[in-house]
Amino acid sequence: MSRDPLEEWPSFLRIPLDQALPEARPQGQTLAKHIWWDGEIKNAEDQSIHYYANALHYGTSVFEGIRCYPTPGGPALLRVRDHIVRMTRSAKLYGMALPFNIDELVQGTLEVARRNKAINAYIRPLAYFGEGPIDLKPKKQCRVGVFIATRELGSFLGENALRNGVRATISSWRKFHHTSMPTMAKASGQYANSVLASHEALDRGFDEAILLNQDGTVSSAAGENIFFVRDGVLYTNDESSSIVPGITRDCVIQIARNLDVEVVVKPFTREQMMRSDEVFLTGTAAEVTPVREIDGTELLTGRDTLGAVLQRGYLAAATAKDPNYGSWLTLV
Ligand SMILES: Cc1ncc(COP(=O)(O)O)c(C=O)c1O
Incomplete structure (x- = not known):
């Protein structure tokens, strides 16, 4: 598109940016320093997943995306429990026995947000079938790993x-x-x-x-x-x-x-x-x-x-x- 979008959609010209959006938001997607890794907060950079993880080969991981927003009372997560419940249902459909329950995963999500001082953030809990034999039955022999990662996120599109x-x-x-x-x-x-x-x-x-x-x-x-x-x-x-x-x-x-x-x-x-x-x-x-x-x-x-x-x-x-x-x- 060659035209300036503001010129092209003039109905928006009247809206000052600070009224159109909730707050000034980050432009980038900087990764957070800490990650919740199988139940503990770790240095995110130091963690890795095995090259023979079943999830890498066959797409066998389940995940969520949860937003953290600034509020007058401090940063808050939007419908965190609903997201975690959906993730446990996704896991169930894939025969994946999660080693953590819903409360533990909600607490982990809050903890990783807190430790990273998240404000405008996108939080990604992910559970995956780890390394095991070359096999399409990961629920038999592959361990299940879970992490909760976070990064800054403003307006996605x-x-x-x-x-x-x-x-x-x-x-x-x-x-x-x-x-x-x-x-x-x-x-x-x-x-x-x-x-x-x-x-x-x-x-x-x-x-x-x-x-x-x-x-x-x-x-x-x-x-x-x-x-x-x-x-x-x-x-x-x-x-x-x-x-x-x-x-x-x-x-x-x-x-x-x-x-x-x-x-x-x-x-x-x-x-x-x-x-x-x-x-x-x-x-x-x-x-x-x-x-x-x-x-x-x-x-x-x-x-x-x-x-x-x-x-x-x-x-x-x-x-x-x-x-x-x-x-x-x-x-x-
Ligand atoms: C394919 C697809 N549909 C819909 C949604 C919207 O879901 P939600 O509003 O729970 O993020 C998503 C995003 O997660 C998605 O990936």
């Missing part, structure tokens, strides 16, 4: 993305079906599908890929859930469309319903999405990111859109500026 939206393309790669793999699990091997679609989007000059299901309905973006707005009604799909049912998605549905917005949850087609007024993406990393174009079709963005209202609502909840959602936050 760039500050302009939160304000001005991203350009998305429909991938030629289809989303794998929930009868082939447990799509509700966040397992590393399953992300090869997202990587292929993301690389294709990059090569085509777009910011993000949208994957369709085999039947032509929409699944999700490579790393986010999809919402669209038509005539003031909010639409999204659920696990019957082979999605990871996101925790951000759930936050947005709750915020919308509390604002008396009608929310319709059902499968939708590419055509329904393309004929809509607005499209936005939700995910822990991407937060609530508007889509300003899909393959040449322009969509509404700007501070008066429903997407922008929900983005502000989500960021207000995440930074404890809206007391209605205090139960989502755990102070570090």
